[in-house]
Amino acid sequence: MLRVAKQLREELSMLMLTEMKDPRIRMASVTEVRPSRDLHSAVVKVSALGTDAEREAVMAGLRHAEGFLRSTLGDRLENLKTIPKLHFVLDDSIAYAVRVSSMLRQLDDAPPTPPAVARPPHPSGDTGMTATPAVAWPALSDVAGEVRRIIDSSHHIVCMAHKDADADSLGSALAFAAALRAIGKAPHPVVPDPVPFTLDYLPGFDTLEKAPERIDAIFTFDCATTGRFGEKRSLLESGAHPVVNIDHHVSNTAYGSVNLIQADASATGQVVFRLLRALDLPIPPEAATNLYAALLTDTGGFRHENTTEEALRLGADLVHLGADPAWIALKSYKSRAVSTLRLEALAVATMHSELEGRLVWSAVTRGMLEEAGAAWQETDGVIDVLQSVSTMTVAVLFKELQPELTKISVRTRGDADATDLCTPFGGGGHRRAAGAEVHLPLAVAQERVLQLARDQLRAA
Numbered sequence: 001m002l003r004v005a006k007q008l009r010e011e012l013s014m015l016m017l018t019e020m021k022d023p024r025i026r027m028a029s030v031t032e033v034r035p036s037r038d039l040h041s042a043v044v045k046v047s048a049l050g051t052d053a054e055r056e057a058v059m060a061g062l063r064h065a066e067g068f069l070r071s072t073l074g075d076r077l078e079n080l081k082t083i084p085k086l087h088f089v090l091d092d093s094i095a096y097a098v099r100v101s102s103m104l105r106q107l108d109d110a111p112p113t114p115p116a117v118a119r120p121p122h123p124s125g126d127t128g129m130t131a132t133p134a135v136a137w138p139a140l141s142d143v144a145g146e147v148r149r150i151i152d153s154s155h156h157i158v159c160m161a162h163k164d165a166d167a168d169s170l171g172s173a174l175a176f177a178a179a180l181r182a183i184g185k186a187p188h189p190v191v192p193d194p195v196p197f198t199l200d201y202l203p204g205f206d207t208l209e210k211a212p213e214r215i216d217a218i219f220t221f222d223c224a225t226t227g228r229f230g231e232k233r234s235l236l237e238s239g240a241h242p243v244v245n246i247d248h249h250v251s252n253t254a255y256g257s258v259n260l261i262q263a264d265a266s267a268t269g270q271v272v273f274r275l276l277r278a279l280d281l282p283i284p285p286e287a288a289t290n291l292y293a294a295l296l297t298d299t300g301g302f303r304h305e306n307t308t309e310e311a312l313r314l315g316a317d318l319v320h321l322g323a324d325p326a327w328i329a330l331k332s333y334k335s336r337a338v339s340t341l342r343l344e345a346l347a348v349a350t351m352h353s354e355l356e357g358r359l360v361w362s363a364v365t366r367g368m369l370e371e372a373g374a375a376w377q378e379t380d381g382v383i384d385v386l387q388s389v390s391t392m393t394v395a396v397l398f399k400e401l402q403p404e405l406t407k408i409s410v411r412t413r414g415d416a417d418a419t420d421l422c423t424p425f426g427g428g429g430h431r432r433a434a435g436a437e438v439h440l441p442l443a444v445a446q447e448r449v450l451q452l453a454r455d456q457l458r459a460a
């Protein structure tokens, strides 16, 4: 096994150096290859230099070239019957997780209102453990002028939500679109597939477009990385239009031409509200409703730790502007399909509790989905049930999206940090809520993720 790993590592390094056109991939190095016992798959750890966006491009390039690399390896390594599937992961992920979580802790520790501290928008390529000094993202006042110029010089403006959009992302996009429409612009709200039909109550949902024909500028909402854009990703990365990146995730990779990242905001909807106010743009009632839905759901119905004084005041402001709290709560929390509850029952019935109930986890399989007659979008509430357990510190929900693709959702309490568990698997999010897509079968993903969760809980 060791010999196979060594062979794979050497040949892969050689192929990347000699056969890949992208200079960034040629500069990247394979630091470790870990084949599975049956040799069906192998995790390939890659160390790459550059900004997060550049390193992500390297990973995307490698994943794209996986077929070519495997078949060339097959030609060169004749002693192997099959060449394992290659799962590329960034090698510095753990150091990065440590860095992000320590900065989130700084945020948490700073009374009374946390400053907008985050990691640098363009971190240097260092992969070492030395702490990068925290710098502030550009303030709203620094970028407002540039955003204004982009709006003034554009007519067709795409308002983009992320893949598997939640009410914060889509509500922010639709609210901003409503404000643009009110000043005579032609907004084009767009959401990557699949269309989130559970959010069809948001005003303007019926104006969503598949592929706008004319585009002058793109605004993105609640999207930490370009990986969040699914099949729309090329639109963002074409470089053909200015991209304004509006978000509140501390893990944002600053991929926009203008980046308005406010990690102290409870929701991206709050960042949008601040921006609309700063630009003196109108906030019509349909925008207020969308922003209220964003704020309500991202604070867990004003229950999470991000329920700040400003968030509650914003709620009141939005009600003043025309949002109906009872109606939005009804649509957000009391409008579930029978199939959703059936699915939840099946998933919760498989719940496991470990380490005196500190670790609770459950899985949704494709079989459960079929049995309940439900869609993936209907699994959202399961993690909420898991995190309602009194003893819980870490709650994990596994979703068997495909035979070789497992999605994890993580929630935490106390000292535990959800990104510590998700970033090593290529995901991200917040301290209290994070997720990742793990390119492994459900059983393997469970084993790996739970092992790390147990280690982290025991070490805590």
Ligand SMILES: [Mn+2]
Pocket: 168, 169, 222, 248, 267, 268, 298
């Ligand atoms: Mn959000």
